[in-house]
Structure formats: structure tokens, C-alpha cells
Amino acid sequence: MSIRSALLLTRAPGAAFVVMGLYWGVFAAHVPVFRDRLGVEDATFGLLLLGSSIGLIPTMWLAPLFDRALRRAALPVAAGLLALAWITPALATAPLAFAVGMIGVGVASGLCDVVMNARVSQIEAQSGRSLMNANHGLFSLAYGIAALASGVTREAGLPMLTVFGGVGVMTLLFLPLLSRAPAPAAVPEEGGAARLPLWPVVLCGIIVMIAFLSEATVESWSALHIERTLGGGAAQGALGPALLGVTMTLGRFGGQALAERLSETAVIRMAALVSAIGISVAAMAPVPMVAYLGFAVTGLGISVIGPMGLALAGRMVAAHQRAQAIARVAVIAFCAFLIAPVLMGGLSQALGLRAAFGAVALLLLMILPPVMALRRRAADPGAVPA
Template sequence: MSVLSALSLARVPARAFFALGIFWGCFAAQVPVLKAGLAVSDGRFGTLLLGSACGLMTAMWLAPRADRLLGARGMQAALVALAAAMLLPGAAPAPLAFFAAMLVMGTCSGLLDVLMNARVSELEEVSGRSLMNASHGSFSLGYAAGALATGLAREAGLGPLTIFGVGALVLACIAASLRMAPLASVPDPGASAAPSPLWPVALCGAVTLVAFMSEATVEAWSALHVERTLGGSAAEGALGPAMLGLTMAVGRFSGQLVAERLREWQVIIAAACLSASGALVVAAAPNPAVAYLGFGVLGLGVSVIAPMGLALAGRLVAPHQRTQVISRVAVIGFAGLFFAPALMGHTSEAFGLRAAFASVAGLLLTAVPLALVLRGLQRAGRAAA
């Protein structure tokens, strides 16, 4: 199945992925100026980013209920809320206000994330085809576009509130095209309260956590690494997260083809090793050009790990459990997007950004034993069937 046909089949949720990528790419490229405006240390800024993690935990409980109540307009409502939340960090005058802004952003982002992944998983079930990598590739394209546009806007002298305002308008326009009814019945309140299957949630969540923690370190700290450690300009700093987004798009679109030919656990192991080598290159880079190479290798490898975890979560459970299970897996995984920057900040403050990026390599390699355990779970499921 070609990438274009996969994107055509998943075109509505793919647009949601693209919009969410724009949002986080714009935010990542603004990190140096946001941090400077708050006048806080690396460790404290990383702690402030934990506001998003708190919001994400709220999204875990909201997502199944929102899916049930909003139905076809779920992704639309979530993206409109995210567009409004986009204005908050640029207007935050103090650390506490910034934490509150991150809390709201995390809630809205997590809600959209769960809903769009659930829609893709349903389309995979109905079509019998792999669509998750192509959909996540749309996120990476949006992320790269948001980061590049923000870097150019910063070079032109525009401030955070203006840049976030333009981004919010773009997201609001995309929201108009996101109407899509669930393809599988959404469980009733009693079913939603039932416990999720343990092993699909735990294992797929752990794989996704490793991937998104690794992504988050680059997204939140790459621009600062290029600008502060390697002496790059604002545009050069924005190229760090942009390079990650572009290569992740290439990796995910390629992964769309690979996923139909190889076992998921094989792809996860190879991708973890490749991305770990990229993290080591970033840590040792003597200049921005070498760092971009490392970001690119890291992006190519890490790009397919999370989509594999989310896709497996949807396939290993019954249809009526899909939204609930994906929301649980997403919460475990996407928590890495927010906890990782905090850990990165404290590691950077204690040992420097080079050591912090080197630690990412070790984190990525933990996906190898997780993939081997998932292999056993898949085989057990096939034997039971």
C-alpha cells in the first residue's frame, strides 16, 4: 500500500496530525525566547514544562467521555480548544502563569491526540491496512513546517504572541475539515469504567513512552543546544527541531511501507539502535552542521517506534475497548513528551546539554527488550486465535 493511498484513506485524522505538528513545532522553535523571557534556569524551566504532563493526565480521563459525547465533532472541538490555548504561553508574564498555560495546552493536545489516534486505529481495523505510520508522518511534516516558519518569523523580529496568534488562526482553519464520526461503537459509561487489558497497555505504553521521551528532548531542547552550546543563530536553532520533523516524516512515510513487510518488533529494535546512534552524534557535535546530522539520524530511527506501539495497542484489544486502551497507551507514551523536557532540564543544569543528549541514547536502547517481550505477546495472541 503506497503512502499516498494510506494518507488518502486516513485523510481526516491525518489533517489533525498535521495541525498538532504545527502546534508543537511552533512551540519548540520558541523555547529559547520563552525561557529567556521567564529568566529561569534550565532546571526550573524543565519543571515548568511539567504543566503539560498534568494536563495530559486530565486528557486521559476526558478522551473516552469526549469521544462519546462529541462523536463526529470530537477532533474539531479539540483542535479549536488547542488553537485558543496556543495564545497562552506567549502571553504568560511569570513562571506560574506559564505553568498554567502548559497545563491547558497539555490537556487540549492530549485530547486531540487520543481522538485522532483512535480514528486511525478504527480505519486500520475496517480497511485491514497499516495507516498509523503515514498519519504520524503528517504530524512530522506539520512539526517541521511550524518550526521553520517560527524560526523565520523570529529572525524577522516577530514576538511570541504574534507568532502564536498566526499559528492559532491556521489551526482554527484546519479544524473546519476534521468532522469524522467514530467507525466503531464507543463504549457506554459502564464499559468505559471497566479496567483496560493490562499487558497491551503496559507494553505498548512503555514502547511509546521511550519514543516520545526521546522526541521530546530534541523538540524542547534542540534549538537551545544549537544556539547556546554551539553558538548558532535563531534561524539555525529553529533548524534543529525542523530537521527532526523532516527526517521523522521521511522515516514514518518509509515505515508505512516497511510495516507491511516486517514484524513490528523487528522494526522497533532496528529503529531504537539507529536513533540511539543519532543521539550520540548530537551529544558530541562540534558545530550546528554535525548536530543537524545527528538530529536527522535520530529522527529517522525514532519516527516509527511510537506509531508501532499505538497501532499494536489498537490491534491487541476488542473494538469496543479501542478508544479507552489507546487513551491509556497515549497517556503513558505522551507523558514522555512532557516529563522528558523536565528531566532534560535538570540533567543539563547538573552536567550540561551534551551529557543530557547522551543519556537519550541509553533511553532509546531500552526499547529493545520491550520489543522482544511484545514479540512474545503477539505470538501468544496468534496462538490463542
């Protein structure tokens, strides 16, 4: 019941989570199509994909200005820009055009991501409920459904542009609902120039970054660990990242009920310990079946850390600073997707994949000190703005 009521309460920004999940799910399922059409090697294709990060990270820094300028219109405009941005990569046949298109996708995704999370944080403050997990679970669910549906459309021979166009039509249908999201809080005349508190934002950013880094390592390296370290086949290897996606969706919806009974800091502490245990089990697994168990437990744990870290950042600042705080946390957090390939690649080459996953388990335990510092701040009535 708490999940249903949470989704009803946040149905306007929740629609943006659905739109975002649909687009990225369709893209993930069509990656082989993109690569074949561009006619590039894997390494070159990987570099082209960095275009989305190039557009995403700086845009997140500027997204609060976009939010304050457009106010209630910010969310539907951001969703509309996302629909337009996907047209270029969907049509691109040359690597340069694809890279430019992905930069545009990164820009639109950055705007939409910051605004939709800020709106959920705002509704959390108004309602006194924890709502972030349910909405991130909605993203994971939409992503998974879109990826599976795209697999079916690919088998049926449906052109990729038609599939992206279908999601574009759905986005247009969502625009009236998106426009109902609350406007951002106005900057008060007195104290309007107050600076964003640095350390709570940095600590929340570190927490979410470690969660994203752990997620990225399991998504990208779990199949290789099962196949190369444990001697599994290709189908067995594919189950590693698949289990992560399934358990993260379940974890976020389950975490919604948990977060309504416990504080954000308590949920993050438990989730960090659970995910560290899970990835340690996967690292030491003697056979693929044990690794599956470890990766599934990891997914359950890390699924709630990111949403709870963003929710905590929203609670640590004044109402008019939420979009800015979430944007800064997101900029720090998304650096994980630049760090993860270098970290895992270097460690696995030097020490092996077991040691590399063991290092990720230690990183997850490093979440505990900043969480304890934030817990003390949250417990101090004078430290957190009303």
C-alpha cells in the same frame, strides 16, 4: 504511492495532526518572545512550561470518556478547544496567567492527541493497513513548516497574536473535515464491562516512553554535546536538534512504506537497533561531523517507534477499547518528558555527556524484550480480541 493513499484514507484525523503540528511549531519558534515578554529567568520559564504537562497527562487518562460522550463530534470539538486554549498564553504578560494558559493548552492537546490517534487506529483496523507513521509524519512536517514560517514572521515584525490567530482561522476551516472522522466503536452489550488488558498496554507504553525519552534527550542535549564535548560553535550546535527534526520527518514517511510490508513488532525491533547504534555513534564522536551522522541515524530510528507502539496498542485490544488503550499508553509515554531532564542532567553532571548518551543507547535496547513479548501475543489468535 502508499504514503499518498494512506494520507487520503486518514485525511479526516490527519487534519488534526496538522493542526497540532502547526500550533506547537508556532509556539516553539516564539519561545524567546514568550520568555522576554514574561521577564523571567530560564529556570523559571522552564517551570512555567511544565503547566502543559500538568494539564496533558491527567487529561489523557480521561480522554476516552470525552470520546465516548461526543463520538463523531469529539475530534472537531477537541481541535476547537485547542484553538481557544492558545489564546490565553498568546495574550499573557504575567507568569501566573501564562502558566494557567499552558495548563489549558495541555488539557486541549491531551484530548486532541488521544482522539486523533484512536481514529487512525480505528481506520487501520477497518482497512487492514498500517497508517500511523504517515499521520505522525504529517505532524512533524506541519511542525517544521510552522516553525520556519514563524521565524520569517518574527523577522518581519508580525505580532505573535496575529500568527496564532492565523492558525486559529486554519483550524476553523478544518472543522468540517474533522467531523468526517469515523465515530468510535460502540461498546458491545455482552462483555461491555470487559477490562482493558493490562500488560499489552503497559508494554506498549514502555516502548513509546523510551522512544519519547530518547527524542527529548537529543532535542535538548545534542547542541550542548556538540558545543561543550566536541568544541563546536553555536551554529554547529544548533544543527544537532535540527537534523533530528528533519530525519524524524523523513523517517516517518519512509516508515509508512516499510510498515505496510512488515509487522509493527518487526519495524520497532529494527528501529530500536538503528537508533541505539546512531546515538552510540554520537556519544563516541570525535568531531561534530560524526555526531551529526549519529544524531541523524537516531532520528531515522526513533521516528517510527512511537507511532508503531501506538498502532500496536490499538491492535492488542477490542475495537471499543482503542481510545482507552491509546490514552493509557500516552499517559505512560509522556512521563518521558518529566524523566528525561532529570536523567540526563544527573548523568551528565556525574559522568559526562558521552556516558549520558550511552545510557540512552542502552535504554533503546531495552525496547527489545517487551517487543518480543508483544510479538508472541500478536501471533496468538486467541490472545488478541477480534
